[in-house]
Structures are given as structure tokens and as C-alpha cells.
Amino acid sequence: MELWYTEYQTRNLGLTARIKATLFSGQSDYQEVAVVDSHEFGRMLVLDGVFQTSVFDEFIYHEMIAHVPLFAHPDPKTVLVIGGGDGGTIREVVKHQSVEVAEMVEIDGLVVDVSKKYLPEISQALNENHPKLRLKIGDGIKHMQEVENKYDVIIVDCSDPIGPGEGLFTHAFYQNVHRALKPDGLFVQQTESPFYHQELIRRLYQDITSLFPVTRLYLASIPLYPGGLHCFTIGSKQYDPAEVDVTGIPETLGTRYYNREIQKSCFALPAFVQELLK
Amino acid sequence: MELWYTEYQTRNLGLTARIKATLFSGQSDYQEVAVVDSHEFGRMLVLDGVFQTSVFDEFIYHEMIAHVPLFAHPDPKTVLVIGGGDGGTIREVVKHQSVEVAEMVEIDGLVVDVSKKYLPEISQALNENHPKLRLKIGDGIKHMQEVENKYDVIIVDCSDPIGPGEGLFTHAFYQNVHRALKPDGLFVQQTESPFYHQELIRRLYQDITSLFPVTRLYLASIPLYPGGLHCFTIGSKQYDPAEVDVTGIPETLGTRYYNREIQKSCFALPAFVQELLK
Numbered sequence: 001m002e003l004w005y006t007e008y009q010t011r012n013l014g015l016t017a018r019i020k021a022t023l024f025s026g027q028s029d030y031q032e033v034a035v036v037d038s039h040e041f042g043r044m045l046v047l048d049g050v051f052q053t054s055v056f057d058e059f060i061y062h063e064m065i066a067h068v069p070l071f072a073h074p075d076p077k078t079v080l081v082i083g084g085g086d087g088g089t090i091r092e093v094v095k096h097q098s099v100e101v102a103e104m105v106e107i108d109g110l111v112v113d114v115s116k117k118y119l120p121e122i123s124q125a126l127n128e129n130h131p132k133l134r135l136k137i138g139d140g141i142k143h144m145q146e147v148e149n150k151y152d153v154i155i156v157d158c159s160d161p162i163g164p165g166e167g168l169f170t171h172a173f174y175q176n177v178h179r180a181l182k183p184d185g186l187f188v189q190q191t192e193s194p195f196y197h198q199e200l201i202r203r204l205y206q207d208i209t210s211l212f213p214v215t216r217l218y219l220a221s222i223p224l225y226p227g228g229l230h231c232f233t234i235g236s237k238q239y240d241p242a243e244v245d246v247t248g249i250p251e252t253l254g255t256r257y258y259n260r261e262i263q264k265s266c267f268a269l270p271a272f273v274q275e276l277l278k
Numbered sequence: 279m280e281l282w283y284t285e286y287q288t289r290n291l292g293l294t295a296r297i298k299a300t301l302f303s304g305q306s307d308y309q310e311v312a313v314v315d316s317h318e319f320g321r322m323l324v325l326d327g328v329f330q331t332s333v334f335d336e337f338i339y340h341e342m343i344a345h346v347p348l349f350a351h352p353d354p355k356t357v358l359v360i361g362g363g364d365g366g367t368i369r370e371v372v373k374h375q376s377v378e379v380a381e382m383v384e385i386d387g388l389v390v391d392v393s394k395k396y397l398p399e400i401s402q403a404l405n406e407n408h409p410k411l412r413l414k415i416g417d418g419i420k421h422m423q424e425v426e427n428k429y430d431v432i433i434v435d436c437s438d439p440i441g442p443g444e445g446l447f448t449h450a451f452y453q454n455v456h457r458a459l460k461p462d463g464l465f466v467q468q469t470e471s472p473f474y475h476q477e478l479i480r481r482l483y484q485d486i487t488s489l490f491p492v493t494r495l496y497l498a499s500i501p502l503y504p505g506g507l508h509c510f511t512i513g514s515k516q517y518d519p520a521e522v523d524v525t526g527i528p529e530t531l532g533t534r535y536y537n538r539e540i541q542k543s544c545f546a547l548p549a550f551v552q553e554l555l556k
Contacts, residue, residue, distance in 0.1 A: 004292070012296040012317035016284060039290035057473075060548075195335075195501050221499055221507040221548075223473050228506010229499040257548040265546030268539035270338075270499075275534075 005036060007051050009226035010196055015051070017041060023118050028110035030164045035118040041224060043119055045086055047111070048163055051224050058088050058122055061190075061230070063258040064220040064266070066092035069153050069188040069234055070099075071249050071263060072241030076152040079103070080180070082140035082168065084157035085111030087123035093155070094125050094132045095253055102132045103151075107164055109137040141167045144176035151181055156189035161200065169200070171207045174235065178211050186214075186236035194219070194273050195227035205277050208235040216241050217277060218266040220257070231273075242267040283314060285329050287504035288474055293329070295319060301396050306388035308442045313396040319502060321397055323364055325389070326441055329502050336366050336400055339468075339508070341536040342498040342544070344370035347431050347466040347512055348377075349527050349541060350519030354430040357381070358458070360418035360446065362435035363389030365401035371433070372403050372410045373531055380410045381429075385442055387415040419445045422454035429459055434467035439478060447478070449485045452513065456489050464492075464514035472497070472551050473505035483555050486513040494519050495555060496544040498535070509551075520545040 006016040017038045024035040034046040042055035053061065066089050070076050077100045081089050085106040093102045106112055112135070115123040126135065136143075140156075154177055158165040167173060168189070177187050191197075191204055201217070209215040212235035222230045234241050246260040269277075284294040295316045302313040312324040320333035331339065344367050348354050355378045359367050363384040371380045384390055390413070393401040404413065414421075418434075432455055436443040445451060446467070455465050469475075469482055479495070487493040490513035500508045512519050524538040547555075 006294060010318060014282070014294040016292040016294050018290040040288060219499070221497070221505070223505035223507070225506075227499070227501035228503075229501070256550045256553075259549045259552070261546035262548060265543035268543030270535040270540060271537045272534045274537070 005038070005046075007049065013226070015224075015226075017044075024114055026110065026114075028108050030108045033108070033110050033114055035114055044224075045111070045115065045119060047159055050160060052159060053086055053088060053119075053122065054224050055119065055121055057222060057224050058086075059255070060220055060222050060257040062088035062092050062122075063255045064218075064262075065089055065155055065157055065188060065190060065232060067253070067255065067258045068218060068232065068241060068263060068266060069155065069186055070096050071246075072234065072236065072239050072244055073153055073184075073186060074239070077101070078151050080105070080151045080154045082144070082154065082156045082158065083107070083165070084155070086115040086119055087112070087126040089155055089157045090133065091122065091125040094130065099132060101134060103134040103136070105136050105138050105140045105143045107137070107139055112137065141173060141176075144173060144180055147180045149179070149182055152185050154181060154185070154187035156187065158190060160192070169204060171210075174207055174211050177235070178237075181237060184238040186234055186239060186241070188232055188234045191217070191231050191233045193226045194229060194231050194276065198276055201231060201233075202276055204233055208233055212236055214238070214240050216267060217269065217273070219269065219273070220266060283316070283324075285327065291504070293502075293504075295322075302392055304388065304392075306386050308386045311386070311388050311392055313392055322502075323389070323393065323397060325437055328438060330437060331364050331366060331397075331400065332502050333397065333399055335500060335502050336364075337533070338498055338500050338535040340366035340370050340400075341533045342496075342540075343367055343433055343435055343466060343468060343510060345531070345533065345536045346496060346510070346519060346541060346544060347433065347464055348374050349524075350512065350514065350517050350522055351431055351462075351464060352517070355379070356429050358383070358429045358432045360421070360432065360434045360436065361385070361443070362433070364393040364397055365390070365404040367433055367435045368411065369400065369403040372408065377410060379412060381412040381414070383414050383416050383418045383421045385415070385417055390415065419451060419454075422451060422458055425458045427457070427460055430463050432459060432463070432465035434465065436468060438470070447482060449488075452485055452489050455513070456515075459515060462516040464512055464517060464519070466510055466512045469495070469509050469511045471504045472507060472509050472554065476554055479509060479511075480554055482511055486511060490514055492516070492518050494545060495547065495551070497547065497551070498544060
């Protein structure tokens with residue numbers, strides 16, 4: 001018997017993967033949480049039926065959401081990750097020597113527990129004894145309403161803008177992010193596919209531009225996500241992430257996608273994406 | 279009733295698209311040729327069950343296979359396209375003012391006929407009266423054995439390395455390409471997905487490096503193809519396509535993906551692709 005799982009990425013398009021086994025399936029207070037083992041992508045985290053990350057390609061998303069903004073800041077000491085329950089982003093954040101405190105606020109404790117058990121390669125830094133980590137299970141939106149002038153870098157590692165992630169894609173949230181950042185801070189958010197979510201990207205880009213003097217969109221190729229091309233948007237109070245002096249970036253990060261050339265080239269946008277942001 | 283067509287990109291992975299109608303289906307001497315109309319990608323050419331191109335995203339492949347090598351050459355006058363029966367590559371080639379003759383050798387006349395009828399946006403330059411075009415229905419491999427010192431740029435716009443395209447991925451073919459090029463000529467070939475065809479890419483890169491002083495691989499994001507990331511390999515006798523002075527590139531090409539920044543950034547390779555070529 002062959003098991004295939006299909007994620008309908010749009011109403012009219014699906015990615016279908018042959019599955020070896022379902023390792024976990026359960027319902028949290030927020031969403032349906034599953035881990036499946038696939039032939040092509042290895043173990044995958046699936047939330048509300050949507051592929052979130054896989055052992056095969058997770059390095060791309062996690063390296064790109066963490067290192068691009070962190071190397072855009074000259075000395076990030078205090079970093080916050082909102083979401084990111086699988087731990088992959090934190091794993092990359094704590095590689096930075098300058099980082100003293102890596103806070104993480106994830107709404108769904110079940111995602112953390114399941115990732116620790118079934119995705120140890122990804123979740124390895126989610127260890128209570130990790131000297132830099134402050135892990136809190138809680139509401140990232142609420143947390144953002146309560147802090148001020150605290151973070152050098154904020155990373156919004158959220159799921160799609162439906163379900164628990166919805167409130168993370170609003171102007172009100174970005175105002176709180178702005179207040180929570182130090183005067184030279186910056187933040188990044190995953191902002192979906194430039195092929196299939198153009199209206200969303202345009203709106204977020206405008207919202208962020210209305211609050212931050214520097215707004216930049218960058219791209220990474222992620223086979224698990226719709227269209228294989230994913231974008232991230234940075235709002236920055238001072239530093240321009242597209243103008244980083246890459247000679248200062250160490251070549252010993254152990255990354256498999258990110259490198260000095262990518263730090264520059266990820267900001268080079270195809271004509272249709274440039275058009276989208278006008 | 280909902281119709282879905284699934285292309286199995288690997289043994290364990292499929293892309294499934296909702297279909298409005300099958301516009302054409304037939305068997306040529308070489309392959310099964312079909313045109314389907316899909317909700318997400320519009321009309322698509324399908325050869326032996328594999329999605330070749332779509333009205334939605336064809337601009338990316340055709341702009342990137344044509345403009346990157348053509349702008350790497352300072353004065354391309356005589357250009358050959360092998361394959362490319364849908365006409366999209368020729369459409370981009372003839373945009374170059376320097377190009378005087380654009381030859382095309384496509385093995386399958388049915389692909390040309392079907393593209394003219396069902397994909398006019400793509401095939402628009404495949405017009406018998408086009409002043410630059412020399413279209414020949416014939417075997418590109420045989421043609422390469424018969425010419426010498428003729429072309430400035432050769433574009434190998436082939437399908438996958440199984441079926442009629444197989445002989446286009448061999449060392450013997452590259453030797454003939456080398457001989458067919460002028461002393462400062464260069465060629466490009468589509469060379470599949472860096473996620474799913476790593477052994478092929480490595481072998482071709484070595485083959486081309488053994489014949490050409492300059493070998494470069496570049497990338498483009500194409501949602502219709504496996505992993506959404508596609509690579510192209512250039513063998514060049516003299517010019518380095520990664521070192522083009524992009525200020526000379528006109529901004530009036532009407533491209534939707536390619537631009538000056540992309541001409542540079544497409545050669546910036548993720549760490550795992552760099553590793554592959556070592």
C-alpha cells in the first residue's frame with residue numbers, strides 16, 4: 001500500500017509526498033499537530049495540514065530567517081524569536097557569538113514537545129540548560145504589547161496568516177514590534193510566496209514601510225513551500241541589511257545554504273517582485 | 279467533477295494541478311505531446327507526462343536561459359537554439375539587437391505545431407516570415423556533428439535527460455558544441471534541479487569544465503519545476519558570464535524576471551550547490 005499526503009498549497013495546486021509513517025498526530029489548543037515520515041523530505045512537521053518544515057530542507061528556511069537579519073546588525077545581543085516552535089531558528093540564532101540572550105515565545109507547547117521528541121536535529125537548541133535560551137510558552141502578540149526598547153533583533157517565525165498566526169500580520173503588531181526594538185533594532189518576518197501571496201506581501205511591505213525607515217524584502221528557495229520561492233521582509237530602524245559588509249561574516253557557521261554571497265544576492269529581486277513593491 | 283493532473287517529479291514527490299480541459303493530446307515520432315489548461319498555471323505543454331512550460335511562469339525559464347548567456351557575450355550575432363520547440367527561448371533571443379541570425383533545430387515538429395496553435399504568447403516568434411529566424415525540424419545532436427566555428431552562442435533548451443533529450447547530456451555532445459562555437463563563443467544548457475539531480479549536475483559540470491576554460495552554473499526560481507529551483511550551466515571559451523558589466527544591459531527588454539541585478543545574483547550559489555561542484 002502506498003500512502004501519499006497532499007498539501008493543497010492553493011485551491012488549484014498541491015504538493016503530494018509519499019509517506020512512510022505517521023509518527024504523531026494530535027490536537028493542541030491551537031491547531032492540529034502532526035509529524036509524518038516521508039520518503040523525499042524525511043520527517044516533517046505538519047500543522048493544520050500544512051507542511052511546516054522537513055529534515056531535508058529545513059536548513060534553508062532557518063538559516064535564512066536567522067542569519068540575514070542577525071548579520072545586518074553590528075552587535076545583536078538580545079534577540080527574540082516569536083513562534084519557531086520547532087527550534088530551528090533558535091539553533092541558528094545561538095550560533096552568533098554576540099548573542100547573549102535568545103528569548104523565544106511560542107504559543108503552542110505541543111509543537112515544542114513534539115519537535116523535541118521527533119525532530120531532534122531541528123530542535124537541538126531547545127534545551128532547558130542552554131545558557132542563552134529563555135523559552136516561554138505564551139502568546140507572542142501579547143508579549144509584544146508588554147515590552148519596550150528591549151531587543152536588538154526580533155524574528156517572527158510564524159505559520160501562515162490563518163489560524164494562530166493571523167494576528168502577526170497586522171499593522172498593530174508591527175507598531176508593537178517597533179516599540180519593543182532598541183533605537184537601532186530591526187525585525188524580520190517570513191512573508192510567504194511571491195508567486196501566490198502577492199496581495200499579502202504588498203500590504204505588509206506598505207505597513208512596515210509606514211513604520212520603519214528601512215524596509216527590505218529578500219528571497220530563498222525552499223522546495224517544501226508553494227512555488228519553491230519564499231520571501232522574508234525586514235523592517236529596520238537604522239541599518240540597511242542590503243548593504244552589509246560581508247567580509248566580516250565568518251565562514252565557519254556550518255551553514256548549508258547561507259553564505260557571504262547569499263547575504264548580498266538574496267536582496268536582488270526579480271522584476272516581477274520589484275514591481276509588486278512599487 | 280474535478281480533474282487533477284499529477285506530475286511525479288521523483289518516485290516520491292508529485293506536483294498536482296487542477297485542470298480545466300485537455301486542449302490537445304497526441305503521439306509524435308518521439309514522445310507524447312499534450313496541452314492542458316490548468317487553473318493555477320494556465321495552459322501548459324506536457325511531454326511524456328512532464329510539465330514543460332506554462333503560460334503562468336514560462337517567462338522565468340525563457341528569459342533566464344536566453345538573456346544570461348547572450349549578455350555574457352559582447353556581440354552575439356549568430357545564435358543557435360537546440361530544442362526549444364515552444365518558441366519561448368527564440369522569442370527572447372530575437373529581442374537582442376546584435377542578433378542577426380537565430381537558428382533553431384527542434385527534433386519534434388509536432389511540438390512546434392501545437393505550440394503555435396495553443397500557446398501563441400510563447401510561440402509568437404516562430405513565424406516563417408521572421409527576418410532573424412531559421413527554423414529547422416531536425417536532430418540537434420546530428421546538426422552539432424556537422425557544423426564548425428559558426429555560432430557566438432548556443433542555447434541547449436532541452437527536456438529531461440530521458441527520451442529524445444538524452445544524447446544532449448553527454449561529453450561527446452559537448453565536444454561537438456565546442457567545435458561549433460566561434461573562438462570566443464559560449465553555450466548554455468538547462469541542467470535540472472540542484473535538489474533532485476545532483477549527480478547529473480556534478481557530472482555535466484565536470485564534463486564541461488574538461489572542455490571549456492570557463493564553466494559557470496546559475497539558478498532561477500521556477501515554480502513548475504521540481505523543488506522550484508532550476509539550474510543552468512554555461513561553458514565559455516573566453517568571457518566569464520559572472521563578470522559582466524551590467525551597466526550596458528538595456529532596461530527596456532520588457533522582462534518580468536531578468537534584470538541587471540539578476541544577471542549578477544543568479545551566479546551566487548547556496549553553500550550546498552557550491553559544495554556539489556567541488
